[in-house]
Amino acid sequence: WRVVVLDPYQVAAIGWGPEDSRFQEAERILKKNNPNYGVSDDWFKGMEGLNRRFVPYNGGLGAKQLQWFREQLTAARDAGDRVIVLSHVLLHPSRREDVSDTTLYDFEEALEAIRACPVVAAVLCGHDHSGGYFFVEG
Numbered sequence: 001w002r003v004v005v006l007d008p009y010q011v012a013a014i015g016w017g018p019e020d021s022r023f024q025e026a027e028r029i030l031k032k033n034n035p036n037y038g039v040s041d042d043w044f045k046g047m048e049g050l051n052r053r054f055v056p057y058n059g060g061l062g063a064k065q066l067q068w069f070r071e072q073l074t075a076a077r078d079a080g081d082r083v084i085v086l087s088h089v090l091l092h093p094s095r096r097e098d099v100s101d102t103t104l105y106d107f108e109e110a111l112e113a114i115r116a117c118p119v120v121a122a123v124l125c126g127h128d129h130s131g132g133y134f135f136v137e138g
């Protein structure tokens with residue numbers, strides 16, 4: 001068994017100064033995907049579905065960490081290990097509308113990495129204060 005801990009705020013508008021490239025990347029993502037960012041205090045105005053994830057209190061893994069994640073999963077597969085993944089921000093939006101606003105900016109890429117190398121037995125996340133679970137076959 002292996003445990004892989006992801007940093008869901010590697011690309012984020014919180015925790016980094018405005019001069020930091022990780023903050024700048026998050027700002028680019030937020031401005032592209034949320035017309036309210038930097039304009040209104042209501043980040044969710046007019047935002048629906050999965051687009052609600054593009055708010056400053058979420059973050060992303062970023063290209064470098066996603067590549068590292070893929071390498072970790074491949075190494076586990078090659079060694080015959082199973083993997084438990086830990087992340088504060090959700091890697092899967094589930095089917096509940098109310099958790100789409102607590103999901104990674106780049107969750108699609110994270111899920112693609114998991115599907116491409118199916119060694120993950122469980123993903124444990126926080127961030128969604130109402131709690132819950134989601135099961136994915138395969």
